[in-house]
Each structure stands twice: as C-alpha cells, then as structure tokens.
Amino acid sequence: MRKVYLDNGSTSFPKAPGTGEAMSDFMTNVGCNVSRGGYQSAYAMGEVVYETRERFAKLFNFPQPGKVVFTPGITYSLNYVIQGLLRPGDHLIISAMEHNAVSRPAYKLKEHGVEVTVCPCDKEGYLDLDAFEKAIKKNTRLAVINHASNVAGTLQDAEAIGRICMHHGVYFALDTAQSAGTVPIDFQKMHLDALCVTGHKGLLGPQGIGALMMTDAFAQELQPVILGGTGSVSHLQTMPDFLPDKFEAGTMNLPGIVGMHKALEFILEKTPEKIGAQELDRAMRFIDGLKEIPQAHVIGPQGREGRTAVVSVDFDEIDNAEMSSILDSEFGIMTRCALHCAPLAHKTLGTFPEGTVRFAFGYWTTEEEVDYALNAIRSVYAE
Numbered sequence: 575m576r577k578v579y580l581d582n583g584s585t586s587f588p589k590a591p592g593t594g595e596a597m598s599d600f601m602t603n604v605g606c607n608v609s610r611g612g613y614q615s616a617y618a619m620g621e622v623v624y625e626t627r628e629r630f631a632k633l634f635n636f637p638q639p640g641k642v643v644f645t646p647g648i649t650y651s652l653n654y655v656i657q658g659l660l661r662p663g664d665h666l667i668i669s670a671m672e673h674n675a676v677s678r679p680a681y682k683l684k685e686h687g688v689e690v691t692v693c694p695c696d697k698e699g700y701l702d703l704d705a706f707e708k709a710i711k712k713n714t715r716l717a718v719i720n721h722a723s724n725v726a727g728t729l730q731d732a733e734a735i736g737r738i739c740m741h742h743g744v745y746f747a748l749d750t751a752q753s754a755g756t757v758p759i760d761f762q763k764m765h766l767d768a769l770c771v772t773g774h775k776g777l778l779g780p781q782g783i784g785a786l787m788m789t790d791a792f793a794q795e796l797q798p799v800i801l802g803g804t805g806s807v808s809h810l811q812t813m814p815d816f817l818p819d820k821f822e823a824g825t826m827n828l829p830g831i832v833g834m835h836k837a838l839e840f841i842l843e844k845t846p847e848k849i850g851a852q853e854l855d856r857a858m859r860f861i862d863g864l865k866e867i868p869q870a871h872v873i874g875p876q877g878r879e880g881r882t883a884v885v886s887v888d889f890d891e892i893d894n895a896e897m898s899s900i901l902d903s904e905f906g907i908m909t910r911c912a913l914h915c916a917p918l919a920h921k922t923l924g925t926f927p928e929g930t931v932r933f934a935f936g937y938w939t940t941e942e943e944v945d946y947a948l949n950a951i952r953s954v955y956a957e
C-alpha cells in the first residue's frame with residue numbers, strides 16, 4: 575500500500591536533504607566531545623557547534639549568535655523559561671491555545687503560588703488582544719504565547735503581542751514549535767525576550783534538539799533548571815553566569831546539532847517564506863476540496879491569511895478516531911487524531927473532549943497526495 579505522511583505537525587518527514595547522512599557520518603566516523611577534549615576533532619566539532627548557533631541566530635534575526643542555547647527540544651526551552659523565571663507572587667499570562675508544554679508547567683507553578691491567567695481566544699483561536707492587555711497587572715512578569723496552533727494552524731500576531739508586552743514591561747516568550755521554518759520570525763521586530771524553538775518540525779531537523787534565544791536582561795534573571803558540568807569554570811560549585819553555558823549542563827547532543835547544522839542550511843537557502851507558501855498551497859487545496867464534502871468541517875481559520883498548513887477536521891457520521899484509523903489502514907494516510915496535547919485549544923475551538931483529525935501538510939507534500947487524501951475521505955463516505 576502506498577504511504578502518505580500528513581503528520582508533519584507531530585514531526586516533519588522526510589527531513590532536510592543530507593540531515594540523516596550528516597548525523598550518521600558523525601556517529602560512525604567522529605569520536606569527540608565538545609568543550610571537553612583538547613584535540614583536533616573536538617576543535618573541529620566546536621566550529622560546527624558554533625556555526626549551528628550562527629544559523630539559528632541568522633534565521634531568527636537574533637543579534638548574539640554566541641548566546642544561542644541548545645536544549646533537548648522546545649518542551650525543555652519552555653520549561654527553562656517558565657520554571658526558571660517565575661516565583662511565588664508573580665503573574666503569568668498564557669493563551670487559551672497553549673500546548674501542554676506551556677500549560678502543564680504553568681499549572682504546576684500555580685500550585686506553588688504563581689498566579690496564572692489564561693487569556694481568551696476567539697472561535698478560530700486568535701488571541702483577544704484587548705483582553706490580553708487588560709489582563710496585565712502590576713505583578714505580571716511573563717507572557718508565554720503559542721505562535722501557531724498545533725491544532726488549527728491559527729497564527730497569532732506576535733509583533734502586536736510583543737509591542738503590548740514591551741509597553742507594559744512584561745517579558746514575552748514565544749512558542750514557535752509550529753511556526754519556525756515556515757513563518758518568518760524576527761526576534762527583534764517581535765520584541766521577544768525569549769524565543770523557544772524545536773528542531774524536528776518545520777525546521778526539518780532531528781528529534782531531541784531545540785534552542786532558546788534570550789535577551790541579556792531576561793537571561794540574567796533566569797535561573798537554570800538543570801545543573802551540571804559545562805566544561806567551563808569547573809572549579810566553581812555554581813553554574814557559570816554566562817551564556818550559553820548557564821543553560822547547557824551536560825554533554826551536548828552532538829548528533830542532533832550536526833543534523834540541525836545541515837537542516838538549517840537548507841531552511842536558510844529555501845527561506846521560511848517560500849517553504850510556508852508552498853505548504854499553504856497544499857493546505858488550501860485540501861480546505862477547498864473539503865468544501866465539497868458536507869460531512870467534513872474545518873476547525874479554526876478557513877482562509878489562507880493568518881494560518882499555517884495544519885488543518886483540523888471534525889467529521890460527521892463517523893467517529894474522528896475511526897476516520898483517522900481507516901485513512902491509515904485502508905489508504906496508508908498518516909494523520910493524528912484526538913487532542914494533540916492541547917486540551918485548552920480544543921476547548922477554545924469547541925472540539926473538546928472528542929478532538930479532531932489533524933492533517934498537517936509539509937514541504938514535501940505533493941498536490942497529488944492532497945487529492946489522494948480528499949478522494950480517500952470521499953470513498954469512506956461512499957462505503
């Protein structure tokens with residue numbers, strides 16, 4: 575049976591050309607650790623590591639490449655930010671579209687005396703900017719906002735949110751899990767204090783590697799959540815106070831960094847604008863095709879503006895989980911069903927607790943694959 579991968583919201587596949595090969599070459603042929611070895615291959619790898627930081631910085635217009643922090647993924651980046659900054663009595667604002675990677679640490683802190691406001695979003699998932707500004711209080715320290723929804727593709731106006739945060743002196747952290755690589759992101763223009771990134775989705779890199787970029791002021795106030803060896807100032811019992819070492823305890827994920835090095839080269843060459851536009855072409859072809867299937871309802875934004883290529887569908891007459899399962903077993907189409915780790919978003923969109931079937935189109939999805947998926951859905955109803 576043919577296979578059609580439409581689960582790029584979970585992780586992109588295939589990855590950027592050469593990514594797997596570069597990782598395999600490193601694993602097979604290079605023996606070294608960075609900042610912990612005084613020999614040539616360790617120095618050479620140190621250059622690859624630095625170049626990867628530079629590529630992240632270039633992609634996001636982050637002004638200090640040497641201060642790009644590697645993390646094991648965006649869940650870690652977000653936890654470093656939320657748990658490392660907030661103390662009892664502080665106030666945190668999140669949106670009603672957050673992934674559990676944000677809402678779970680937020681709710682945990684709530685049990686320890688941090689105030690949490692979940693700012694409402696409309697039926698398509700767009701943040702209510704007035705309500706957001708009104709939610710800011712004297713003790714509001716941080717706002718963490720999902721840039722693009724992993725459920726409905728809703729894309730927030732990060733620049734407008736950043737302006738409000740800057741005006742009120744509130745730190746602003748952006749979850750770019752579903753936007754990095756497909757939407758232009760500008761650290762400075764969006765007035766970000768913390769940019770949280772994962773490598774394995776739109777950036778077409780491997781799993782297990784992410785990044786965190788911060789302003790100096792924010793990084794100074796942030797306490798590291800994970801402590802350990804850094805290969806620097808080893809005589810001290812405290813973590814280094816400089817970046818990136820302050821937040822990079824333990825051996826680096828070098829295979830992941832080597833993979834990211836390659837994947838970022840591809841993203842920088844193609845550009846997020848072009849990648850995102852192509853993915854949106856596929857998503858809109860799908861959404862337009864679904865208009866002729868009355869039992870299929872697209873959840874969230876219906877048009878091309880203000881969205882990414884993640885499309886959630888609620889099906890009539892058949893359970894969503896069953897539809898997802900039939901698409902896989904009878905047509906080889908891979909989707910994801912249920913809550914997508916984002917119960918808050920489903921509550922906002924009116925699809926809690928059943929969830930939706932998510933079709934997440936990627937850079938490699940062809941028009942023909944979109945038509946194949948539409949025909950498969952039609953056949954299910956024709957049965």
Ligand SMILES: Cc1ncc(COP(=O)(O)O)c(C=O)c1O
Pocket residue numbers: 583584647648649650673675720722723724749751752772773
């Ligand atoms: C919006 C959003 N935030 C955070 C995450 C967590 O990403 P990771 O599993 O790469 O840490 C995801 C993953 O699906 C996501 O979609």
